[in-house]
Each structure stands twice: as C-alpha cells, then as structure tokens.
Amino acid sequence: MIRIVVADDQELVRSGFAMILEAQADFDVVAEVGDGGAAVAAAHDLSPDVVLLDVRMPGMDGLRAARRICAETTAKVVMLTTFDQDDYVYDALYAGASGFLLKDLRRDDLVHAVRVVASGEALLAPTVTQRLIADVVRQRAAGVVTPHRLDALTARERETLLLLGRGLSNAEIAAALVVSEHTVKTHVSSVLGKLGLRDRIQAVIAAYETGLIVPGSAASDSAADS
Incomplete structure (x- = not known):
C-alpha cells in the first residue's frame, strides 16, 4: 500500500x-x-x-x-x-x-x-525539464561548474550518469551498455552514493552542471567528452 x-x-x-x-x-x-x-x-x-x-x-x-x-x-x-x-x-x-x-x-x-x-x-x-536545463546552463555560465566531482566515478559510472542525464530508464541504459538491469541498478546506486545525490533527478542536474552533457550537443560528442 x-x-x-x-x-x-x-x-x-x-x-x-x-x-x-x-x-x-x-x-x-x-x-x-x-x-x-x-x-x-x-x-x-x-x-x-x-x-x-x-x-x-x-x-x-x-x-x-x-x-x-x-x-x-x-x-x-x-x-x-x-x-x-x-x-x-x-x-x-x-x-x-x-x-x-x-x-x-x-x-x-x-x-x-x-x-x-x-x-x-x-x-x-x-x-x-526544459526550465531545469536552462537554469543549469545559466549556473554554468556564471562559473558554477564542478567537473571535478566526476573524478570519483569509474568510466562505466560516468557512462551511466551520462545516460541518466539523457533521461534513459534502467532498461534502456542496460541495452545501451549491454549489461543486465541489475548491473545498471548497482551503477546507479554507486553514482548517487559517490556524488551525494538523493535520486535520479539530482543525477540529471549533476550531468548538466558538471558539463558531462552540453544542451544541444550530439550524444556522441557528450560521450566522447566523458
């Protein structure tokens, strides 16, 4: 209930x-x-x-x-x-x-x-969501960028955060990374824990705020930057 x-x-x-x-x-x-x-x-x-x-x-x-x-x-x-x-x-x-x-x-x-x-x-x-991203971009333009936060993540965890930031579900992330949903849940939990985030919404904020995702850029460009 x-x-x-x-x-x-x-x-x-x-x-x-x-x-x-x-x-x-x-x-x-x-x-x-x-x-x-x-x-x-x-x-x-x-x-x-x-x-x-x-x-x-x-x-x-x-x-x-x-x-x-x-x-x-x-x-x-x-x-x-x-x-x-x-x-x-x-x-x-x-x-x-x-x-x-x-x-x-x-x-x-x-x-x-x-x-x-x-x-x-x-x-x-x-x-x-559009408003949120716009706000993050304005924060970044003002110099509030903390890319060093990502240093705590492994390469696979950064990939997971990138896909979280793009709004993918666990099933979609699993398909993209060719792993099980259980593995994705483990990665998501690790990302949230290492970055001190409460949930996926805050993960989306972190993905944009740290510059991992740049609004308007192609997914391949963002992935390469990661």
Whole structure:
C-alpha cells in the first residue's frame, strides 16, 4: 500500500486529487492538509511514502516544507505547480524533491506519477525539464561548474550518469551498455552514493552542471567528452 499526503491550500484541488488517488486499490491518502507546516507534521507523524506539495501555500510554503520533509523523513516529495508563475524548480529539486507536476495534469498521469515516485524513480513534466536545463546552463555560465566531482566515478559510472542525464530508464541504459538491469541498478546506486545525490533527478542536474552533457550537443560528442 502506498501512503500519500496531499498538501494544497485550495480545498477543491486537494480533495479532488485525494479522491482520484483513493480510487486506486493500492493507494491510501493518510492526510489532506492546507499548508506546509501541516505537511511537515503529517510526514513525521504518519510516515507517508509520497507527499504531494503545492509550491505556494500560506505560512510555510512548499519549498521550505520540501526541504524539511526530504531532510527529516524518508518520504518522496512531488511538487504541484502552475509552473509559469513559479521560480522554485531548481531549488526544490536540490532540496530533494523527486519531481514536479503541473496542476492541470490528467487523472491517469497523476496516478502514474505517484507510482513512479514511490518506486524510487523521478519525474518531471517536459516543460519543467526544459526550465531545469536552462537554469543549469545559466549556473554554468556564471562559473558554477564542478567537473571535478566526476573524478570519483569509474568510466562505466560516468557512462551511466551520462545516460541518466539523457533521461534513459534502467532498461534502456542496460541495452545501451549491454549489461543486465541489475548491473545498471548497482551503477546507479554507486553514482548517487559517490556524488551525494538523493535520486535520479539530482543525477540529471549533476550531468548538466558538471558539463558531462552540453544542451544541444550530439550524444556522441557528450560521450566522447566523458
């Protein structure tokens, strides 16, 4: 059973999401709350697997709540956003959020997203991914580049990070490297551990931030640079 907390200051939004999720036999919405402080308390008291957090809430906003929940509990956090009005994507992902979802997503996409995140994967809406990459590029242009972080990785782990950064699943990485999925999982775990990353989303950030992947370049060029 996947235990879920829904946090949104708009009652109709959070009750609507909760109703959709409760309709799934393997989901249990353990709390519906209207602000970040209540979301943090619910994460501590109810041990949910996934917390859906609205970015903008009164009192403690979603970003501050995400930092607390990711640092203090094992719950996975997914941010709910209208995106075009939000400037928190980069900070929230660094805080440990496992992804962003736009509030106008379809019912099936919401259900799928919760299952994906609960399984330990990461999720981003395509427009948010574009924004994330743009933010990383701006950070690099400002001189915030740390390629030396990659020195801790073996050649195969660097290949794995490159493919993670390109959004490939474990099965796709296994096919590309001609290894088993079990081996890929081992490489992914090692990459996350050596670089001090919480999940695959942060691995994507690291791939761009360190220059392992250059937006707009061909895969062969990036691989050669690795």
